[in-house]
Amino acid sequence: MIKIVDVAREAGVAPSTVSRALNNHPTVGEEYVRRVKVAAEKLGYRPNGVARSLRRQSTDFIALIIPDIGNHFHTAVARGVEDVAREAGLSVLLCNSDEDAAKEATYIGVALSEKVAGVLLCPHNSDSDISLLTENSIPVVAIDRTLGENIDAVTTDSVHGAREATAHLIREGWTRPGCSAGPTDIETAKWRAQGYVEAVLAAGGEPIVEHGTFDQQGGADTAAALLDREDPPDSLFVSSEQMALGVLAELKRRGLEPGRDIGILTFDDTPWAQLIYPPMTVVEQPAYDVGAKAARMLVERIRGGSRLEARQVSLPTRLIVRGSSLR
Amino acid sequence: MIKIVDVAREAGVAPSTVSRALNNHPTVGEEYVRRVKVAAEKLGYRPNGVARSLRRQSTDFIALIIPDIGNHFHTAVARGVEDVAREAGLSVLLCNSDEDAAKEATYIGVALSEKVAGVLLCPHNSDSDISLLTENSIPVVAIDRTLGENIDAVTTDSVHGAREATAHLIREGWTRPGCSAGPTDIETAKWRAQGYVEAVLAAGGEPIVEHGTFDQQGGADTAAALLDREDPPDSLFVSSEQMALGVLAELKRRGLEPGRDIGILTFDDTPWAQLIYPPMTVVEQPAYDVGAKAARMLVERIRGGSRLEARQVSLPTRLIVRGSSLR
DNA sequence: TTGAAAGCGGTACCAA
């Protein structure tokens, strides 16, 4: 392994000069820069990132802590994050927390130990303890959910999206929309249920909310519970794409056809939403942009913006009407 | 930031003893271990991973270089990798290469600079240059595609899967299957086209292969090209899930219904495959297992198995017949 | 502008 002293010897200069030359320090003579670069090239020198990190007291890593990369929304977020990070010369540490506070805490520990430059966290809930990070001045940007007023956050306007979607159901003539909602301790799930409730109440109706896990099973369970009621809803607002998969399976099992026997729409647009029959009406979230924006904000913090006011950005959702919600 | 000397002072021992105690070195007296752990706990000591890495000449990171985390197959692979890595105390660096040799090379450089413990690479093609890694004894395991006989690889049996799928189409009574194939320079695409060709020839038919990119656009393009032929195929073997989305869109545009007007099946099972109408027949690949298995093999190499023979593991695919391929 | 040298925070060798 070639190191800096080897290059220095080859170029006939001091190690410090090599370091400066290679890092484009302005105070190095042109002749020296050339000599150093030639020597480095000749020897195939590759700087040791670990040593640099130790000396500089900071790395070029950022940690991305999300519940599950398998979830389509988070996949897109990750893609946005990675694109911006690469652009900024940062590498992404992928951490799946599985909505598990313990795993989340473990990863926060890793982020600290490994001295990451910053953390993007989709927190299990607002109680997530990031004090270890803030105490050590490691910038944090919350994704999709918030972490209190003092922490940067990029979210989507779930309340508005859910309200708009539910109002659309009612406008279409469905008289009794129900809600397949996510876990009560997850902020986005709460927001979406809230938007739903607001819209139903505004129309003088009675909200019917069933909470379940934020996955396929949760979708199937809540759909079953709602439809097994004595006074079942005639349409469903589903809180997430993963849940929608479960809901659709349950409807299929019961021989219920969306858009005919029951109205249905869901959060998150997916590639398959328009391929199923009938095509699924969705509340689209700009997932990629959420990731990209959050990453950009984190980069700003890393580049020295610690004195900036905390910024809470909410990106707009968009209702895409397809067949499943029509009457 | 508390460091090891602080703990040493608090515990009244030498720094080396603290290090040994905290790393469960067997030669430390119980009393000392206790004192050190108490002191560390009291001061809230967190080891500095960067310093440890520099001294040990190795980190606890592995790089996962895949074309695109947005691709369902790779998402599942990533999940498998991450689960095994966490179990082994390793963190995953996420790198999207976008099937771009330059980006791939960049990330290989990062892996080297950052002294990762190992690399999982889904190579753009067999020419991918990993000499930087092998020369520096950084273990590499290829995922989904191979890197020559000397490098560990975990793949799925694409040839067999494609042959079985195409044979199924023919058995169902489709007389002229065509193939929406991926790029000619990607190994898996070649394998799948090969399996398709073998099956068609075995049945005495004429292979019709159209190559396109491994994405939605490529699916739409190849489907259009195939169907615009003077002697169009009456059924399609599609090379990947992403392509299938494009193919389906193109069929829809032309008013062709799978399983009635045209037979169709694709590689990769997805959550939506059984929700569309008709449900999609697929060749399922054990994506999660591919990632998990590859990660396990990499961990073995990292834990000192550099003298092991290179192992090439091929995981079986499974044909899942649904409606889209029936006649 | 360049060079010498002191660390960054652990680890592991060597001596006691």
Next chain:
DNA sequence: TTGGTACCGCTTTCAA
């Protein structure tokens, strides 16, 4: 078994 200390490779201050 424990302590002292050199060292991992780079950056950066200080002196020349």
